[in-house]
Amino acid sequence: MPLPAPLVDALTDHGLSPQAHAPLQRRTWWQVGGPAECFLRVGNLEDLRAVARLCSTHKAPVFVLGNGTNLLISDRGIQGVVIQLTRDLAKADPLPADPTVIQAGAGTKLAVLLKKALRHGWTGLEVFAGIPGSVGGAVRMNAGARLGETREVLHEVDVVLPDGSLRTLPAKDLNMAYRHSDLPRGAIVATARFALRPGDPQTMRDQVQAHLDHRARTQPLDQPSCGSTFRNPPGDYAGRLIEASGLKGYRVGDAQVSEKHANFIVNLGGATADEVRAVIEHVQHTVKAQHGVHLEREVHFAGDWSHWPLAGA
Ligand SMILES: Cc1cc2nc3c(=O)[nH]c(=O)nc-3n(C[C@H](O)[C@H](O)[C@H](O)COP(=O)(O)OP(=O)(O)OC[C@H]3O[C@@H](n4cnc5c(N)ncnc54)[C@H](O)[C@@H]3O)c2cc1C
Incomplete structure:
Protein backbone atom coordinates (compact mmCIF):
# COMPACT_ATOMS: atom_id res chain seq x y z
CA MET A 1 0.00 0.00 0.00
CA PRO A 2 1.55 3.37 -0.98
CA LEU A 3 2.33 5.85 1.76
CA PRO A 4 -0.67 8.14 2.45
CA ALA A 5 -0.12 11.64 0.99
CA PRO A 6 -1.41 13.31 4.21
CA LEU A 7 1.44 11.65 6.12
CA VAL A 8 4.04 13.02 3.73
CA ASP A 9 2.39 16.46 4.04
CA ALA A 10 2.36 16.23 7.86
CA LEU A 11 6.04 15.24 7.97
CA THR A 12 6.90 18.12 5.65
CA ASP A 13 4.77 20.56 7.71
CA HIS A 14 6.76 19.44 10.75
CA GLY A 15 9.91 20.72 9.03
CA LEU A 16 11.24 17.31 7.97
CA SER A 17 12.38 16.42 4.45
CA PRO A 18 10.92 13.06 3.41
CA GLN A 19 12.69 11.64 0.36
CA ALA A 20 10.67 9.33 -1.90
CA HIS A 21 12.25 6.16 -3.36
CA ALA A 22 15.60 6.85 -1.74
CA PRO A 23 18.32 4.31 -2.59
CA LEU A 24 19.56 2.38 0.47
CA GLN A 25 22.20 0.21 -1.18
CA ARG A 26 25.09 2.49 -0.21
CA ARG A 27 23.74 2.77 3.33
CA THR A 28 24.25 -0.92 4.06
CA TRP A 29 27.56 -2.67 4.44
CA TRP A 30 26.62 -5.47 2.05
CA GLN A 31 25.89 -2.77 -0.52
CA VAL A 32 22.80 -4.55 -1.79
CA GLY A 33 19.06 -3.91 -1.60
CA GLY A 34 16.36 -1.69 -3.04
CA PRO A 35 15.08 1.76 -2.07
CA ALA A 36 13.12 3.12 0.88
CA GLU A 37 9.62 4.15 -0.09
CA CYS A 38 10.24 7.19 2.11
CA PHE A 39 13.55 8.07 3.79
CA LEU A 40 13.93 10.57 6.63
CA ARG A 41 16.87 11.83 8.63
CA VAL A 42 15.79 12.69 12.14
CA GLY A 43 18.07 14.95 14.17
CA ASN A 44 16.45 15.45 17.57
CA LEU A 45 14.21 13.79 20.10
CA GLU A 46 11.14 15.96 19.53
CA ASP A 47 11.21 15.22 15.78
CA LEU A 48 11.65 11.51 16.50
CA ARG A 49 8.60 11.52 18.77
CA ALA A 50 6.59 13.40 16.12
CA VAL A 51 7.61 10.95 13.37
CA ALA A 52 6.62 7.96 15.52
CA ARG A 53 3.26 9.54 16.37
CA LEU A 54 2.45 10.64 12.80
CA CYS A 55 3.40 7.28 11.28
CA SER A 56 1.34 5.49 13.89
CA THR A 57 -1.68 7.77 13.25
CA HIS A 58 -1.42 7.13 9.49
CA LYS A 59 -0.70 3.41 10.02
CA ALA A 60 2.61 3.58 8.13
CA PRO A 61 5.37 1.15 9.11
CA VAL A 62 8.59 2.66 10.45
CA PHE A 63 11.97 1.00 10.06
CA VAL A 64 15.06 2.32 11.88
CA LEU A 65 18.26 2.01 9.94
CA GLY A 66 21.34 2.13 12.15
CA ASN A 67 24.66 1.97 10.35
CA GLY A 68 23.41 -0.87 8.13
CA THR A 69 26.11 -3.31 9.27
CA ASN A 70 23.83 -6.18 10.18
CA LEU A 71 21.08 -5.94 7.59
CA LEU A 72 20.04 -7.66 4.40
CA ILE A 73 17.56 -5.33 2.68
CA SER A 74 15.47 -6.94 -0.05
CA ASP A 75 16.10 -5.96 -3.68
CA ARG A 76 12.49 -4.73 -3.63
CA GLY A 77 13.34 -2.23 -0.90
CA ILE A 78 11.45 -1.25 2.25
CA GLN A 79 7.83 -0.07 2.28
CA GLY A 80 6.87 2.72 4.66
CA VAL A 81 9.18 5.19 6.36
CA VAL A 82 12.86 4.40 6.91
CA ILE A 83 14.55 6.68 9.42
CA GLN A 84 18.16 7.28 10.27
CA LEU A 85 19.18 9.22 13.40
CA THR A 86 21.56 12.17 12.98
CA ARG A 87 22.74 15.43 14.64
CA ASP A 88 21.65 15.55 18.35
CA LEU A 89 20.77 11.85 18.14
CA ALA A 90 24.26 10.94 16.90
CA LYS A 91 26.38 12.63 19.59
CA ALA A 92 28.03 11.29 22.72
CA ASP A 93 29.16 13.13 25.84
CA PRO A 94 29.83 12.40 29.51
CA LEU A 95 26.97 13.57 31.79
CA PRO A 96 28.00 16.80 33.54
CA ALA A 97 26.60 15.48 36.87
CA ASP A 98 28.45 12.15 36.62
CA PRO A 99 31.24 11.97 34.05
CA THR A 100 31.62 8.18 34.47
CA VAL A 101 28.32 7.93 32.58
CA ILE A 102 28.51 8.59 28.83
CA GLN A 103 25.25 9.46 27.15
CA ALA A 104 25.06 8.68 23.44
CA GLY A 105 22.41 9.30 20.80
CA ALA A 106 21.41 6.02 19.19
CA GLY A 107 22.79 7.17 15.83
CA THR A 108 26.32 7.57 17.26
CA LYS A 109 28.83 5.28 15.60
CA LEU A 110 30.42 2.86 18.07
CA ALA A 111 33.91 3.84 16.89
CA VAL A 112 33.20 7.50 17.75
CA LEU A 113 31.86 6.52 21.16
CA LEU A 114 34.87 4.33 21.90
CA LYS A 115 37.29 7.07 20.86
CA LYS A 116 35.57 9.51 23.21
CA ALA A 117 35.79 7.10 26.17
CA LEU A 118 39.48 6.41 25.46
CA ARG A 119 40.15 10.15 25.33
CA HIS A 120 38.48 10.66 28.73
CA GLY A 121 40.27 7.60 30.19
CA TRP A 122 37.07 5.67 31.00
CA THR A 123 37.13 1.92 30.52
CA GLY A 124 34.26 -0.38 29.47
CA LEU A 125 33.50 0.58 25.87
CA GLU A 126 36.43 -1.47 24.54
CA VAL A 127 33.73 -4.14 23.98
CA PHE A 128 32.88 -2.15 20.81
CA ALA A 129 36.37 -2.27 19.29
CA GLY A 130 36.08 -3.13 15.59
CA ILE A 131 32.27 -3.32 15.55
CA PRO A 132 31.11 -0.93 12.83
CA GLY A 133 27.50 -0.40 14.00
CA SER A 134 25.69 2.41 15.79
CA VAL A 135 24.64 2.64 19.44
CA GLY A 136 20.99 1.82 18.58
CA GLY A 137 22.04 -1.24 16.59
CA ALA A 138 24.36 -2.36 19.39
CA VAL A 139 21.54 -2.15 21.95
CA ARG A 140 19.14 -3.99 19.64
CA MET A 141 21.69 -6.73 18.91
CA ASN A 142 23.55 -6.78 22.25
CA ALA A 143 26.62 -6.43 20.04
CA GLY A 144 29.88 -7.77 21.35
CA ALA A 145 32.96 -9.83 20.68
CA ARG A 146 35.97 -11.23 22.52
CA LEU A 147 36.26 -8.16 24.80
CA GLY A 148 32.68 -8.37 26.07
CA GLU A 149 29.11 -7.41 25.18
CA THR A 150 26.89 -4.31 25.23
CA ARG A 151 24.95 -5.57 28.24
CA GLU A 152 28.09 -5.38 30.42
CA VAL A 153 28.34 -1.59 30.04
CA LEU A 154 24.80 -0.44 29.23
CA HIS A 155 23.12 1.37 32.12
CA GLU A 156 19.79 2.46 30.60
CA VAL A 157 18.10 3.54 27.38
CA ASP A 158 15.46 6.09 26.39
CA VAL A 159 13.07 4.66 23.83
CA VAL A 160 10.35 6.29 21.75
CA LEU A 161 7.21 4.19 21.49
CA PRO A 162 4.86 4.15 18.48
CA ASP A 163 2.49 6.65 20.15
CA GLY A 164 5.41 9.11 20.45
CA SER A 165 5.81 8.68 24.20
CA LEU A 166 9.25 8.46 25.76
CA ARG A 167 10.23 5.77 28.23
CA THR A 168 13.47 5.14 30.14
CA LEU A 169 14.32 1.46 30.56
CA PRO A 170 17.09 0.09 32.79
CA ALA A 171 19.36 -2.32 30.90
CA LYS A 172 18.31 -5.20 33.17
CA ASP A 173 14.74 -4.91 31.79
CA LEU A 174 15.93 -5.64 28.22
CA ASN A 175 16.73 -9.34 28.88
CA MET A 176 19.94 -8.98 26.92
CA ALA A 177 21.48 -12.27 25.86
CA TYR A 178 23.76 -13.49 23.06
CA ARG A 179 22.98 -11.09 20.14
CA HIS A 180 19.54 -10.44 21.57
CA SER A 181 17.58 -7.83 23.48
CA ASP A 182 13.87 -7.47 24.21
CA LEU A 183 12.83 -3.96 23.26
CA PRO A 184 9.12 -3.10 23.56
CA ARG A 185 7.26 -3.67 20.27
CA GLY A 186 8.00 -0.87 17.78
CA ALA A 187 10.37 0.90 20.21
CA ILE A 188 13.06 3.11 18.74
CA VAL A 189 16.17 3.55 20.86
CA ALA A 190 16.82 7.29 21.04
CA THR A 191 19.59 7.53 23.66
CA ALA A 192 21.70 5.13 25.68
CA ARG A 193 23.72 5.70 28.83
CA PHE A 194 26.82 3.62 29.54
CA ALA A 195 28.36 3.24 33.00
CA LEU A 196 32.16 3.28 32.85
CA ARG A 197 35.11 3.09 35.25
CA PRO A 198 38.40 4.95 35.34
CA GLY A 199 41.05 3.05 33.38
CA ASP A 200 44.64 3.32 32.26
CA PRO A 201 44.53 4.95 28.79
CA GLN A 202 47.63 3.15 27.48
CA THR A 203 46.42 -0.29 28.61
CA MET A 204 43.05 0.40 27.02
CA ARG A 205 44.60 1.55 23.74
CA ASP A 206 46.88 -1.51 23.63
CA GLN A 207 43.96 -3.86 24.24
CA VAL A 208 41.87 -2.23 21.50
CA GLN A 209 44.77 -2.28 19.02
CA ALA A 210 45.52 -5.97 19.71
CA HIS A 211 41.85 -6.76 19.10
CA LEU A 212 41.77 -4.75 15.84
CA ASP A 213 44.96 -6.49 14.64
CA HIS A 214 43.39 -9.88 15.34
CA ARG A 215 40.30 -8.89 13.33
CA ALA A 216 42.37 -7.67 10.41
CA ARG A 217 44.24 -11.01 10.34
CA THR A 218 41.12 -13.20 10.53
CA GLN A 219 38.27 -11.27 8.84
C1 LIG B 1 32.95 -6.12 9.35
C2 LIG B 1 31.90 -6.34 10.41
C3 LIG B 1 32.24 -6.84 11.65
C4 LIG B 1 31.27 -7.03 12.64
N1 LIG B 1 31.66 -7.52 13.85
C5 LIG B 1 30.73 -7.68 14.83
C6 LIG B 1 31.11 -8.19 16.11
O1 LIG B 1 32.26 -8.47 16.38
N2 LIG B 1 30.14 -8.33 17.04
C7 LIG B 1 28.83 -8.00 16.80
O2 LIG B 1 27.99 -8.14 17.71
N3 LIG B 1 28.45 -7.55 15.59
C8 LIG B 1 29.36 -7.38 14.60
N4 LIG B 1 28.97 -6.92 13.38
C9 LIG B 1 27.53 -6.68 13.11
C10 LIG B 1 27.01 -5.28 13.46
O3 LIG B 1 28.04 -4.29 13.40
C11 LIG B 1 26.31 -5.22 14.82
O4 LIG B 1 25.25 -6.15 14.90
C12 LIG B 1 25.77 -3.81 15.12
O5 LIG B 1 25.31 -3.78 16.44
C13 LIG B 1 24.63 -3.41 14.18
O6 LIG B 1 24.45 -2.02 14.32
P1 LIG B 1 23.89 -1.13 13.13
O7 LIG B 1 23.76 0.25 13.64
O8 LIG B 1 24.70 -1.28 11.91
O9 LIG B 1 22.45 -1.76 12.93
P2 LIG B 1 21.69 -2.05 11.57
O10 LIG B 1 22.40 -3.11 10.81
O11 LIG B 1 21.42 -0.78 10.85
O12 LIG B 1 20.32 -2.64 12.14
C14 LIG B 1 20.30 -3.88 12.82
C15 LIG B 1 18.95 -4.00 13.57
O13 LIG B 1 18.91 -3.04 14.62
C16 LIG B 1 17.75 -2.21 14.49
N5 LIG B 1 18.09 -0.86 14.97
C17 LIG B 1 19.11 -0.05 14.57
N6 LIG B 1 19.07 1.12 15.22
C18 LIG B 1 18.00 1.05 16.07
C19 LIG B 1 17.42 1.96 17.00
N7 LIG B 1 17.91 3.18 17.20
N8 LIG B 1 16.32 1.56 17.68
C20 LIG B 1 15.78 0.32 17.48
N9 LIG B 1 16.28 -0.57 16.60
C21 LIG B 1 17.38 -0.21 15.91
C22 LIG B 1 17.45 -2.22 12.99
O14 LIG B 1 16.08 -1.84 12.74
C23 LIG B 1 17.77 -3.67 12.65
O15 LIG B 1 16.69 -4.51 13.01
C24 LIG B 1 29.92 -6.71 12.38
C25 LIG B 1 29.57 -6.20 11.11
C26 LIG B 1 30.54 -6.00 10.14
C27 LIG B 1 30.14 -5.43 8.80
Whole structure:
Protein backbone atom coordinates (compact mmCIF):
# COMPACT_ATOMS: atom_id res chain seq x y z
CA MET A 1 0.00 0.00 0.00
CA PRO A 2 1.55 3.37 -0.98
CA LEU A 3 2.33 5.85 1.76
CA PRO A 4 -0.67 8.14 2.45
CA ALA A 5 -0.12 11.64 0.99
CA PRO A 6 -1.41 13.31 4.21
CA LEU A 7 1.44 11.65 6.12
CA VAL A 8 4.04 13.02 3.73
CA ASP A 9 2.39 16.46 4.04
CA ALA A 10 2.36 16.23 7.86
CA LEU A 11 6.04 15.24 7.97
CA THR A 12 6.90 18.12 5.65
CA ASP A 13 4.77 20.56 7.71
CA HIS A 14 6.76 19.44 10.75
CA GLY A 15 9.91 20.72 9.03
CA LEU A 16 11.24 17.31 7.97
CA SER A 17 12.38 16.42 4.45
CA PRO A 18 10.92 13.06 3.41
CA GLN A 19 12.69 11.64 0.36
CA ALA A 20 10.67 9.33 -1.90
CA HIS A 21 12.25 6.16 -3.36
CA ALA A 22 15.60 6.85 -1.74
CA PRO A 23 18.32 4.31 -2.59
CA LEU A 24 19.56 2.38 0.47
CA GLN A 25 22.20 0.21 -1.18
CA ARG A 26 25.09 2.49 -0.21
CA ARG A 27 23.74 2.77 3.33
CA THR A 28 24.25 -0.92 4.06
CA TRP A 29 27.56 -2.67 4.44
CA TRP A 30 26.62 -5.47 2.05
CA GLN A 31 25.89 -2.77 -0.52
CA VAL A 32 22.80 -4.55 -1.79
CA GLY A 33 19.06 -3.91 -1.60
CA GLY A 34 16.36 -1.69 -3.04
CA PRO A 35 15.08 1.76 -2.07
CA ALA A 36 13.12 3.12 0.88
CA GLU A 37 9.62 4.15 -0.09
CA CYS A 38 10.24 7.19 2.11
CA PHE A 39 13.55 8.07 3.79
CA LEU A 40 13.93 10.57 6.63
CA ARG A 41 16.87 11.83 8.63
CA VAL A 42 15.79 12.69 12.14
CA GLY A 43 18.07 14.95 14.17
CA ASN A 44 16.45 15.45 17.57
CA LEU A 45 14.21 13.79 20.10
CA GLU A 46 11.14 15.96 19.53
CA ASP A 47 11.21 15.22 15.78
CA LEU A 48 11.65 11.51 16.50
CA ARG A 49 8.60 11.52 18.77
CA ALA A 50 6.59 13.40 16.12
CA VAL A 51 7.61 10.95 13.37
CA ALA A 52 6.62 7.96 15.52
CA ARG A 53 3.26 9.54 16.37
CA LEU A 54 2.45 10.64 12.80
CA CYS A 55 3.40 7.28 11.28
CA SER A 56 1.34 5.49 13.89
CA THR A 57 -1.68 7.77 13.25
CA HIS A 58 -1.42 7.13 9.49
CA LYS A 59 -0.70 3.41 10.02
CA ALA A 60 2.61 3.58 8.13
CA PRO A 61 5.37 1.15 9.11
CA VAL A 62 8.59 2.66 10.45
CA PHE A 63 11.97 1.00 10.06
CA VAL A 64 15.06 2.32 11.88
CA LEU A 65 18.26 2.01 9.94
CA GLY A 66 21.34 2.13 12.15
CA ASN A 67 24.66 1.97 10.35
CA GLY A 68 23.41 -0.87 8.13
CA THR A 69 26.11 -3.31 9.27
CA ASN A 70 23.83 -6.18 10.18
CA LEU A 71 21.08 -5.94 7.59
CA LEU A 72 20.04 -7.66 4.40
CA ILE A 73 17.56 -5.33 2.68
CA SER A 74 15.47 -6.94 -0.05
CA ASP A 75 16.10 -5.96 -3.68
CA ARG A 76 12.49 -4.73 -3.63
CA GLY A 77 13.34 -2.23 -0.90
CA ILE A 78 11.45 -1.25 2.25
CA GLN A 79 7.83 -0.07 2.28
CA GLY A 80 6.87 2.72 4.66
CA VAL A 81 9.18 5.19 6.36
CA VAL A 82 12.86 4.40 6.91
CA ILE A 83 14.55 6.68 9.42
CA GLN A 84 18.16 7.28 10.27
CA LEU A 85 19.18 9.22 13.40
CA THR A 86 21.56 12.17 12.98
CA ARG A 87 22.74 15.43 14.64
CA ASP A 88 21.65 15.55 18.35
CA LEU A 89 20.77 11.85 18.14
CA ALA A 90 24.26 10.94 16.90
CA LYS A 91 26.38 12.63 19.59
CA ALA A 92 28.03 11.29 22.72
CA ASP A 93 29.16 13.13 25.84
CA PRO A 94 29.83 12.40 29.51
CA LEU A 95 26.97 13.57 31.79
CA PRO A 96 28.00 16.80 33.54
CA ALA A 97 26.60 15.48 36.87
CA ASP A 98 28.45 12.15 36.62
CA PRO A 99 31.24 11.97 34.05
CA THR A 100 31.62 8.18 34.47
CA VAL A 101 28.32 7.93 32.58
CA ILE A 102 28.51 8.59 28.83
CA GLN A 103 25.25 9.46 27.15
CA ALA A 104 25.06 8.68 23.44
CA GLY A 105 22.41 9.30 20.80
CA ALA A 106 21.41 6.02 19.19
CA GLY A 107 22.79 7.17 15.83
CA THR A 108 26.32 7.57 17.26
CA LYS A 109 28.83 5.28 15.60
CA LEU A 110 30.42 2.86 18.07
CA ALA A 111 33.91 3.84 16.89
CA VAL A 112 33.20 7.50 17.75
CA LEU A 113 31.86 6.52 21.16
CA LEU A 114 34.87 4.33 21.90
CA LYS A 115 37.29 7.07 20.86
CA LYS A 116 35.57 9.51 23.21
CA ALA A 117 35.79 7.10 26.17
CA LEU A 118 39.48 6.41 25.46
CA ARG A 119 40.15 10.15 25.33
CA HIS A 120 38.48 10.66 28.73
CA GLY A 121 40.27 7.60 30.19
CA TRP A 122 37.07 5.67 31.00
CA THR A 123 37.13 1.92 30.52
CA GLY A 124 34.26 -0.38 29.47
CA LEU A 125 33.50 0.58 25.87
CA GLU A 126 36.43 -1.47 24.54
CA VAL A 127 33.73 -4.14 23.98
CA PHE A 128 32.88 -2.15 20.81
CA ALA A 129 36.37 -2.27 19.29
CA GLY A 130 36.08 -3.13 15.59
CA ILE A 131 32.27 -3.32 15.55
CA PRO A 132 31.11 -0.93 12.83
CA GLY A 133 27.50 -0.40 14.00
CA SER A 134 25.69 2.41 15.79
CA VAL A 135 24.64 2.64 19.44
CA GLY A 136 20.99 1.82 18.58
CA GLY A 137 22.04 -1.24 16.59
CA ALA A 138 24.36 -2.36 19.39
CA VAL A 139 21.54 -2.15 21.95
CA ARG A 140 19.14 -3.99 19.64
CA MET A 141 21.69 -6.73 18.91
CA ASN A 142 23.55 -6.78 22.25
CA ALA A 143 26.62 -6.43 20.04
CA GLY A 144 29.88 -7.77 21.35
CA ALA A 145 32.96 -9.83 20.68
CA ARG A 146 35.97 -11.23 22.52
CA LEU A 147 36.26 -8.16 24.80
CA GLY A 148 32.68 -8.37 26.07
CA GLU A 149 29.11 -7.41 25.18
CA THR A 150 26.89 -4.31 25.23
CA ARG A 151 24.95 -5.57 28.24
CA GLU A 152 28.09 -5.38 30.42
CA VAL A 153 28.34 -1.59 30.04
CA LEU A 154 24.80 -0.44 29.23
CA HIS A 155 23.12 1.37 32.12
CA GLU A 156 19.79 2.46 30.60
CA VAL A 157 18.10 3.54 27.38
CA ASP A 158 15.46 6.09 26.39
CA VAL A 159 13.07 4.66 23.83
CA VAL A 160 10.35 6.29 21.75
CA LEU A 161 7.21 4.19 21.49
CA PRO A 162 4.86 4.15 18.48
CA ASP A 163 2.49 6.65 20.15
CA GLY A 164 5.41 9.11 20.45
CA SER A 165 5.81 8.68 24.20
CA LEU A 166 9.25 8.46 25.76
CA ARG A 167 10.23 5.77 28.23
CA THR A 168 13.47 5.14 30.14
CA LEU A 169 14.32 1.46 30.56
CA PRO A 170 17.09 0.09 32.79
CA ALA A 171 19.36 -2.32 30.90
CA LYS A 172 18.31 -5.20 33.17
CA ASP A 173 14.74 -4.91 31.79
CA LEU A 174 15.93 -5.64 28.22
CA ASN A 175 16.73 -9.34 28.88
CA MET A 176 19.94 -8.98 26.92
CA ALA A 177 21.48 -12.27 25.86
CA TYR A 178 23.76 -13.49 23.06
CA ARG A 179 22.98 -11.09 20.14
CA HIS A 180 19.54 -10.44 21.57
CA SER A 181 17.58 -7.83 23.48
CA ASP A 182 13.87 -7.47 24.21
CA LEU A 183 12.83 -3.96 23.26
CA PRO A 184 9.12 -3.10 23.56
CA ARG A 185 7.26 -3.67 20.27
CA GLY A 186 8.00 -0.87 17.78
CA ALA A 187 10.37 0.90 20.21
CA ILE A 188 13.06 3.11 18.74
CA VAL A 189 16.17 3.55 20.86
CA ALA A 190 16.82 7.29 21.04
CA THR A 191 19.59 7.53 23.66
CA ALA A 192 21.70 5.13 25.68
CA ARG A 193 23.72 5.70 28.83
CA PHE A 194 26.82 3.62 29.54
CA ALA A 195 28.36 3.24 33.00
CA LEU A 196 32.16 3.28 32.85
CA ARG A 197 35.11 3.09 35.25
CA PRO A 198 38.40 4.95 35.34
CA GLY A 199 41.05 3.05 33.38
CA ASP A 200 44.64 3.32 32.26
CA PRO A 201 44.53 4.95 28.79
CA GLN A 202 47.63 3.15 27.48
CA THR A 203 46.42 -0.29 28.61
CA MET A 204 43.05 0.40 27.02
CA ARG A 205 44.60 1.55 23.74
CA ASP A 206 46.88 -1.51 23.63
CA GLN A 207 43.96 -3.86 24.24
CA VAL A 208 41.87 -2.23 21.50
CA GLN A 209 44.77 -2.28 19.02
CA ALA A 210 45.52 -5.97 19.71
CA HIS A 211 41.85 -6.76 19.10
CA LEU A 212 41.77 -4.75 15.84
CA ASP A 213 44.96 -6.49 14.64
CA HIS A 214 43.39 -9.88 15.34
CA ARG A 215 40.30 -8.89 13.33
CA ALA A 216 42.37 -7.67 10.41
CA ARG A 217 44.24 -11.01 10.34
CA THR A 218 41.12 -13.20 10.53
CA GLN A 219 38.27 -11.27 8.84
CA PRO A 220 37.78 -10.12 5.22
CA LEU A 221 37.58 -6.44 6.17
CA ASP A 222 38.46 -5.25 2.66
CA GLN A 223 35.24 -6.67 1.16
CA PRO A 224 31.60 -5.64 1.75
CA SER A 225 29.91 -7.93 4.29
CA CYS A 226 27.72 -7.81 7.38
CA GLY A 227 30.22 -9.49 9.69
CA SER A 228 29.15 -12.83 11.11
CA THR A 229 26.13 -14.05 9.18
CA PHE A 230 25.11 -16.75 11.67
CA ARG A 231 25.05 -17.00 15.45
CA ASN A 232 27.44 -19.52 16.95
CA PRO A 233 25.47 -22.61 18.04
CA PRO A 234 25.97 -23.65 21.70
CA GLY A 235 29.46 -25.09 22.20
CA ASP A 236 30.57 -24.63 18.60
CA TYR A 237 31.38 -22.02 15.96
CA ALA A 238 29.28 -21.34 12.87
CA GLY A 239 32.47 -20.64 10.90
CA ARG A 240 33.97 -24.03 11.84
CA LEU A 241 30.81 -25.89 10.76
CA ILE A 242 30.60 -24.00 7.45
CA GLU A 243 34.25 -24.65 6.68
CA ALA A 244 33.92 -28.34 7.66
CA SER A 245 31.01 -28.56 5.20
CA GLY A 246 33.35 -27.56 2.37
CA LEU A 247 31.54 -24.27 1.77
CA LYS A 248 34.40 -21.77 1.83
CA GLY A 249 34.28 -20.03 -1.56
CA TYR A 250 30.72 -21.24 -2.31
CA ARG A 251 29.19 -18.62 -4.56
CA VAL A 252 25.88 -17.53 -6.11
CA GLY A 253 26.45 -14.68 -8.57
CA ASP A 254 28.65 -12.20 -6.73
CA ALA A 255 27.75 -13.35 -3.21
CA GLN A 256 30.37 -15.68 -1.77
CA VAL A 257 31.23 -17.47 1.48
CA SER A 258 34.50 -15.75 2.37
CA GLU A 259 37.71 -17.72 1.82
CA LYS A 260 39.19 -15.95 4.86
CA HIS A 261 36.39 -16.43 7.44
CA ALA A 262 33.59 -18.89 6.63
CA ASN A 263 30.96 -17.09 8.73
CA PHE A 264 31.29 -13.99 6.52
CA ILE A 265 29.44 -13.74 3.19
CA VAL A 266 31.11 -11.15 0.99
CA ASN A 267 29.90 -9.14 -1.97
CA LEU A 268 32.43 -9.54 -4.77
CA GLY A 269 31.13 -6.38 -6.45
CA GLY A 270 27.76 -6.81 -8.11
CA ALA A 271 25.81 -9.07 -5.74
CA THR A 272 22.05 -8.73 -5.26
CA ALA A 273 20.15 -9.31 -2.02
CA ASP A 274 18.59 -12.41 -3.61
CA GLU A 275 22.07 -13.82 -4.24
CA VAL A 276 23.16 -13.16 -0.65
CA ARG A 277 20.00 -14.83 0.64
CA ALA A 278 20.52 -17.80 -1.69
CA VAL A 279 24.01 -18.31 -0.21
CA ILE A 280 22.64 -17.97 3.35
CA GLU A 281 19.99 -20.62 2.74
CA HIS A 282 22.37 -23.00 0.93
CA VAL A 283 24.77 -22.77 3.89
CA GLN A 284 21.94 -23.48 6.37
CA HIS A 285 20.72 -26.44 4.30
CA THR A 286 24.19 -27.95 3.83
CA VAL A 287 25.30 -27.58 7.47
CA LYS A 288 22.01 -29.10 8.64
CA ALA A 289 22.40 -32.03 6.21
CA GLN A 290 26.06 -32.68 7.10
CA HIS A 291 26.17 -31.88 10.83
CA GLY A 292 22.53 -31.88 11.98
CA VAL A 293 22.89 -28.30 13.25
CA HIS A 294 20.51 -25.50 12.34
CA LEU A 295 22.47 -22.26 11.97
CA GLU A 296 20.39 -19.32 13.13
CA ARG A 297 20.89 -16.06 11.31
CA GLU A 298 22.51 -13.19 13.17
CA VAL A 299 21.83 -10.71 10.34
CA HIS A 300 18.35 -9.22 10.11
CA PHE A 301 16.28 -9.39 6.92
CA ALA A 302 14.44 -6.14 6.15
CA GLY A 303 11.98 -5.03 3.49
CA ASP A 304 9.69 -6.86 1.09
CA TRP A 305 10.67 -10.52 0.73
CA SER A 306 7.24 -11.64 -0.54
CA HIS A 307 8.83 -12.90 -3.80
CA TRP A 308 10.86 -15.48 -1.81
CA PRO A 309 11.47 -18.40 -2.33
CA LEU A 310 12.42 -17.66 -5.91
CA ALA A 311 10.75 -19.75 -8.60
CA GLY A 312 12.97 -22.78 -9.27
CA ALA A 313 15.12 -22.15 -6.17
C1 LIG B 1 32.95 -6.12 9.35
C2 LIG B 1 31.90 -6.34 10.41
C3 LIG B 1 32.24 -6.84 11.65
C4 LIG B 1 31.27 -7.03 12.64
N1 LIG B 1 31.66 -7.52 13.85
C5 LIG B 1 30.73 -7.68 14.83
C6 LIG B 1 31.11 -8.19 16.11
O1 LIG B 1 32.26 -8.47 16.38
N2 LIG B 1 30.14 -8.33 17.04
C7 LIG B 1 28.83 -8.00 16.80
O2 LIG B 1 27.99 -8.14 17.71
N3 LIG B 1 28.45 -7.55 15.59
C8 LIG B 1 29.36 -7.38 14.60
N4 LIG B 1 28.97 -6.92 13.38
C9 LIG B 1 27.53 -6.68 13.11
C10 LIG B 1 27.01 -5.28 13.46
O3 LIG B 1 28.04 -4.29 13.40
C11 LIG B 1 26.31 -5.22 14.82
O4 LIG B 1 25.25 -6.15 14.90
C12 LIG B 1 25.77 -3.81 15.12
O5 LIG B 1 25.31 -3.78 16.44
C13 LIG B 1 24.63 -3.41 14.18
O6 LIG B 1 24.45 -2.02 14.32
P1 LIG B 1 23.89 -1.13 13.13
O7 LIG B 1 23.76 0.25 13.64
O8 LIG B 1 24.70 -1.28 11.91
O9 LIG B 1 22.45 -1.76 12.93
P2 LIG B 1 21.69 -2.05 11.57
O10 LIG B 1 22.40 -3.11 10.81
O11 LIG B 1 21.42 -0.78 10.85
O12 LIG B 1 20.32 -2.64 12.14
C14 LIG B 1 20.30 -3.88 12.82
C15 LIG B 1 18.95 -4.00 13.57
O13 LIG B 1 18.91 -3.04 14.62
C16 LIG B 1 17.75 -2.21 14.49
N5 LIG B 1 18.09 -0.86 14.97
C17 LIG B 1 19.11 -0.05 14.57
N6 LIG B 1 19.07 1.12 15.22
C18 LIG B 1 18.00 1.05 16.07
C19 LIG B 1 17.42 1.96 17.00
N7 LIG B 1 17.91 3.18 17.20
N8 LIG B 1 16.32 1.56 17.68
C20 LIG B 1 15.78 0.32 17.48
N9 LIG B 1 16.28 -0.57 16.60
C21 LIG B 1 17.38 -0.21 15.91
C22 LIG B 1 17.45 -2.22 12.99
O14 LIG B 1 16.08 -1.84 12.74
C23 LIG B 1 17.77 -3.67 12.65
O15 LIG B 1 16.69 -4.51 13.01
C24 LIG B 1 29.92 -6.71 12.38
C25 LIG B 1 29.57 -6.20 11.11
C26 LIG B 1 30.54 -6.00 10.14
C27 LIG B 1 30.14 -5.43 8.80
